Amino acid sequence: MASPRNQDGTWAIRRSIILVTLCICAYVILKFTIMGGEDTELNSTLVNGAYFLAGSVIGAYVFGAVWDDKNMVNLGRRRRRSYDDDNGYDYGG
Numbered sequence: 001m002a003s004p005r006n007q008d009g010t011w012a013i014r015r016s017i018i019l020v021t022l023c024i025c026a027y028v029i030l031k032f033t034i035m036g037g038e039d040t041e042l043n044s045t046l047v048n049g050a051y052f053l054a055g056s057v058i059g060a061y062v063f064g065a066v067w068d069d070k071n072m073v074n075l076g077r078r079r080r081r082s083y084d085d086d087n088g089y090d091y092g093g
Contacts, residue, residue: 006043014061014064016055018061021053021054021057022054022057022058024050025050025051025054025057026050026054028046028047028050029047029050030048030056032044032046033047057072
């Protein structure tokens, strides 16, 4: 049985978008640092932006995966009974 996450292929699309974005960032960084781009303020800003974009994409991917996993557990499966369930308390968890 296919997991709900991979059922419609959204994770494959997300991964391909992330890989394309990271490849573009790598190209910009390599172009201006290793391949001898001119040392101008614009090139420096482009490289810094590429580093920031790559870090943001990686951070968002990790955060999004964790959030999606938690969301799937809370919505798709029954929550385990805890000690508080026996006492009638509901903490929303």
